[in-house]
Amino acid sequence: MALAFSSSNRGGVPTLRFLTSFGEGVVDQHWPGLYEPWEVEPDENPFIRFGVNNNNQEEMAVYQGFAWAITENRLRLAVLHCEGQLVETWFGRSPESWLKWEYFVDSESSDLAHREEGFRKARSTGPSHASGAAAYRIDSRDELRDLVVASLSDAWGELTLFGFENEERLAGALKRMNERAKPNLGALLDGGDRMVHLAFGVDLGHFDSIVVAGRGASEQVARISDRFTMAGGAYERHLPEIGSMPEFLAALKKLREGEV
Secondary structure (H helix, E strand, O other): OOOOEEEEEEEEEEEEEEEEEOOOOOOOOOHHHHHHHEEEEEHHHHHHHOOOOOOOHHHHHHHHHHHHHHHHOOOOEEEEEOOOHHHHHHHHOOOOOEEEEEEEEEOHHHHHHHHHHEEEEEEOOOOOOOEEEEEEEEEEEHHHHHHHHOOOOOOOOEEEEEEEHHHHHHHHHHHHOOOOOOOOHHHHHHOOOOEEEEEEEEOOOOOEEEEEEEOHHHHHHHHHHHHHHHHHHHHHHHHHHOOOHHHHHHHHHHHHOEEE
């Protein structure tokens, strides 16, 4: 079990990538209760709490925790490619901005070299008065979780999380992702800024991936990968002791936070 990233350079920015099929190598042993009928209140539903069900399983908690850790101590901007209207309907939140450009990864490709398209014109549609990719300032893991849940279609889901070192860089990135010219990572990310793109395979033939971009990101990715690898191992060792939904939710919370 290991979050093994490959590295390259894209647009002048170091970029690291991880690919898996249905979380293989992230969490390989799963709580048997995931496959049983749930009769729980909404606040005890693991899908509502963590985006975890019997298809997209405990690895979802790891992906969210990893993205949160990579953008720690930065101003976070999440970009939801589709279903911005669902966030408003389900969670009562409208996007701060609608963007012309979004970072896209082909969830059906298992080839890391050709999986990323990079920035493309946003193809999602918002309400009648707006269109494009929906952008949100987020300040909590639960806000990130809401966007992950809203992203999941019958086939795949994806979102991009940026972490900027200050308001000026965040504002500049929003401006570049709304210009006519295609943005590039070299201009978008400066200093310790980060981009984390998450793709979630839902149906057969779709793959999960994490893409991290940013100058000086390699050491950080290695450190956080080790942390969540250890947390995943600790979770699997704890599985025989989990006998109820509340205990499962407590274990997922530790997993999402990368705790051993």
